Amino acid sequence: MFAYYLDLAARSLKRNKVLTALMVLAIAVGIGASMTTLTVMHLLSCDPLPTRSGTLFFPQVDPNPYPDGPSLPYDMMDYRSAVDLWSAHRADRQALIAHGQLKLTAPQVNLPPLMAQVLSTTSEFFPMFDVPFRYGHGWSAQDDASRARVAVISADLNNKLFNGADSVGRTLRLKDSDVRIVGVLDAWRPSPQFYDVAGGRFDDGQTGDFYGRTEDVFLPLNSSSDINPVGFNFFTCWSMPQSDATLQTSPCVWMTLWVQLDSPAKVRSYRQFVADYAALQKSAGRFARADNTQLRSLMGWLDFNHVVPSDVRLQMWVAFAFLLICLFNTVGLLLAKFLRRSGEIGVRRALGASRAAIMAQCLFEAGLIGLLGGIGGLLLTLLGLWLVRRQPVAYADLVHLDTAMFLATFALAIAASLLAGLLPAIRASRMAPGLQLKMT
Amino acid sequence: MDILPILSTLRRHKITAWLLILEIALTCAIVCNAVFLVSQRLERMNLPSGIAEHELVQVQLANIGNRSDAEARAKTDLAALRQIPGVTQVALVFQMPFTDGGSSNSGIKLDPQQREDTADVTQYMGENLLSTLGTKLVAGRDFRPDEFVNLDTAVAALHTGDLKGLPQVLVVTQALADRLWPGQSALGKQIYLGQGLAFRVVGVVAHLARPNRLSKGVEYSTVWPISMNVSQGASFLIRCAPQERERVLKSALAALKQLDPNRVVLQKRTYDEARHAFFANDRAMTGILVGVCLALLIVTALGIVGLASFWVAQRRRTIGVRRALGATRANILHYFQTENFLLATLGIVLGMVLAYGINLFLMMHYELPRLPVIYFPVGAALLWVIGQIAVFGPALRAAAVPPVVATRSV
Incomplete structure (x- = not known):
């Protein structure tokens, strides 16, 4: 037939x-x-991040001291709120993130200096986002606290500087400081580069840049701010920053916090924790609005930013x-x-x-x-x-x-x-x- | 030509006729909207920037080095760049029209008591900005040298509340002036920023587009007498004759490297390249949409050819x-042409309704304006012409059928 x-x-x-x-x-x-x-x-x-996305969340608070600010919280956080929430360690894992550029040279490598995109973060970034390593590993919480001069570099940068060889233990010169490489990432290309997504609603749909490559250098946040205290990108400011102020004390939002919460109960209690924190800050006079907080899931955050x-x-x-x-x-x-x-x-x-x-x-x-x-x-x-x-x-x-x-x-x-x-x-x-x- | 026999024939081929009508309708609706999208993109890509686009090159250095000598360094750099033969003007600016990346934007008010901002404007800063960009002043004047303050001074003044450290005046675009004070001269008018700080308009420029966030008003731009240096994120903008740009760019890089070989160059390009890059997405989208339209029209035309051929073959005996x-042969030819015209007309009428519907949908989701009425007659004419071209071949074949066929049994 x-x-x-x-x-x-x-x-x-x-x-x-x-x-x-x-x-x-x-x-x-x-x-x-x-x-x-x-x-x-x-x-x-x-x-x-198919295996993890369900447990990753993006907390937001509104640090604006003026009550007539935007109706939704900013897409990033100020230093104090971010560090307060992070150091409470109320989530299963948590990582702070800030962006910047630093002039980079590698001793014994004959290449002109380049401006490297630097992601300043904390130790749990790597296990939380399941980041694959080719050589070495991430840094420890101890390194975060002791402001250790260590760095993790991307596979791209490792290929460029060291032709893909195991570069763990070698030194990079960032601005005027030396850092020791402790880890080299394997090929890692999350699409979109979700942990950098912010401000998508202001892009008029031109959001293609969220799908770029990862940063070249990953540094502990404290070490990064020691190396170049003014080397961070800010997102926006609710009032004009003082010219001699560091971003840590400025009225600007420039950091993000990602948390991993393994069960719905933990999500609920973390949501409460963020709300309580905002209420406390309001009573202390630092926030104008305590009710303007959010805890979006990873996919929810991507949707909110219209990443496609x-x-x-x-x-x-x-x-x-x-x-x-x-x-x-x-x-x-x-x-x-x-x-x-x-x-x-x-x-x-x-x-x-x-x-x-x-x-x-x-x-x-x-x-x-x-x-x-x-x-x-x-x-x-x-x-x-x-x-x-x-x-x-x-x-x-x-x-x-x-x-x-x-x-x-x-x-x-x-x-x-x-x-x-x-x-x-x-x-x-x-x-x-x-x-x-x-x-x- | 009598159309009644045609209608009665079509009634016997309802499904095929409707298929053709629907195909024409869909094509008409999609092509109208796609062409409209293309025209929107073209309009965007051809927006006037208001500056001497073909005479500018940009060099951006990384922000390194300590900040204390930044001012002195800026002066040395600018002097060195002015030495280059062919350079007519140099400025340190933070932003240019139609470029991606950072831009300085702020809400302005017409009355300090207002709660909502009147407009979201972009802020251009930099010494010699207007003469370097080549923007045309249509009223008032450019800034005097004594009106300039450095960005750091201005920011410090904001915090200490010492209003003397702030600039007192600004220049606005004609578009912004028309938005803020329609029908009046903008000169001498005041705008308010932040917590009620007042600034006076001393000049109006014809055009000056903003770098990005175009949806907030393409030409809602303000110019401030604030000077900047490299460590504050400014880049060098050099004006020279169009044919000199390549050479000037090379010389500028050499001059800057000579002053400090350790500097990292982030960006070196002509303004034309910068603008080209900004509209790259629109250009790609235009190409895609034009390609789709052509393909659609070809597919529809081939569909008409196919069905018409089938009908001709089926009706050979008749x-x-x-x-x-x-x-006569002409009668037969006209019969098929009229038939196609009738089907196309029905398709076009349906297609127009559909086109309007799709436009409403796009208006909701993509912030598009309403489809201009002119698209309807033009779209209709286009499809009529394509229909007639497509049916011509099969109709000629029909006309060539000899009368003797009638005497044969199939």
Whole structure:
């Protein structure tokens, strides 16, 4: 049966090559466009840390002393609130994060000085985010406290400076200070780089930069502020900072705190803890609003920041509209094709073929077109992804076709063509056998 | 041409006819909206910056070194850059129109008692900023040298409450002046910042776009008599003749390196490159949308060709009969052309409704303006033309059917 239908379908497709090519091409182009955009969308909207994301949370408080500030808390925290919450150690794990740049040279490495992106954090950053190490390990809580001059570097920087060799124990010169490398990361490319996400709601949908590479150098926060007390980026300030003030005492928000909470009960009690802290600060006169606190989950925080660039969404909508039109096109052409064969179908019906058999045969033909279209669509998807990789976007190097998307391409192509073939197949199977015979 | 026979024929091919109509409608709706999106992007990419774009190069150095000698260093650097032949003006500025990265923005009020800010404006600072950027002053004057204060002084003054350390005046764009004081001259008017600090407008420039956050008002820009140095995040902006830019950039880098070989260069580019990079996303999106539109129109045209060919083949006998009864080739040709015109018209009417619906959806989710009315007739004409081109081939084949076909039994 299967072989017979395949033979019939192949014969029918060969009979009118132009029409067949037209249908296959329409499906292929539609599938290629949809799958390209869907793959990008899939890559950009997936969970950056599938094993851990459910237990990671992002606390926020509103340190603004003026009651007429923004209605939502700032996307970052001031030094005092962040350190207070961190040092209470009320979560299973917690890490402070601040960003900055430092001039970097490596002794015995003949390269010009470069500005390294520095992530200043605390020891639990590495175990909490499940960061993979190629050599060495992260630093300890003891190193945090003793302001140890240690650093962890990215695989990229290790390749650049030391050609990928084990550089643990070697020295880096950051600004005017020496730090000892204790760990080298393995390839690590969370997508998006979730722990850096902030301020997405102010970006007008241009959020592609959240998908960049990790920082080059990771330093203990205290050591980093010893090396360059003014070397941090701030997010915003609720009043003008004093020019000689360090960020630690400034009216600015520039740090984030991530916490790991392993059970819903702990989430509840941490939420209460943050609220209590804000209430205490309000009564101390430091905060104007105690009720303006948040504890968002990792995925909730990404949603809140609209991390998927709006252009990517728009492209996906356009591509699916395109696929829809290609489907309409295929329905029309298949209908034309099947109805032209009414004579042949009439003969088969008169010889005893059931309606179901006619329908199955028509759908088989549609499915075969889908398969051919799927192959074409796959090639076009690969071409499309190649084009995306050449775009000037931070996520360009992430874009690839994974197995799931590879299979989805064929599934979508065959589903689309079967859908397109359904109406023509029903029409063809309804033809009365006698009428067709009489006409011929 | 009598359309009644066409309608009665179409009634016998309802499904196929509707499929064609729907395909045309969808194409019409999507193409209208996609072209509208493209026009929006093009408009954005062609926004005037108000500066001498082709005459500027930027060099940004990393913020290193101690802050005490920053001021003196800035003077030495600027002097060295002015020495380069071909350089007409140099400034240390914090931001440029249409560039990513940091920008200084603030809410301003027209009345110190106001709760809500009147507008969110960007703040340009730097000595010689207006003459370096090449912005055109349309009213009032540029700053006098004695009006400038250093950023550190201004910030310290804010904290001590000593208003003498603050700048007293500012320059605004025409767009901002029109927003704040419509129909009046902005000169001499006051704006308020923060906790009721007053500043007086002394000049108005024709155009000066903000660096980013364009949705807050592309040209809501203010210029302040505040000087900055490298350690405060400023970069060198050098003006020279367009053909000299490459050479001046090289000489500038050499001059700065000579003064201090340890400095790290973060950015070295012409302004054109900076602007190009800022709109890279829009350019890519425009390309994609144009590609999709073309592909859509081609697919639809091929669909029309396919169905028309099918109909012609199916009606060969009928055509032969008509020809035998005296219909000319032109009659047959016109029959298929009219049929396509009718189907396209129905599709276009449906498509317009759909286009409007999609536009409403996009307005909600992408902050797009309403689809201009002109898109409807233009979109309709486009689809009519494409329909006629697509049906022409099959219709010619129909017209070529000889009358003798009528006498044959299939």
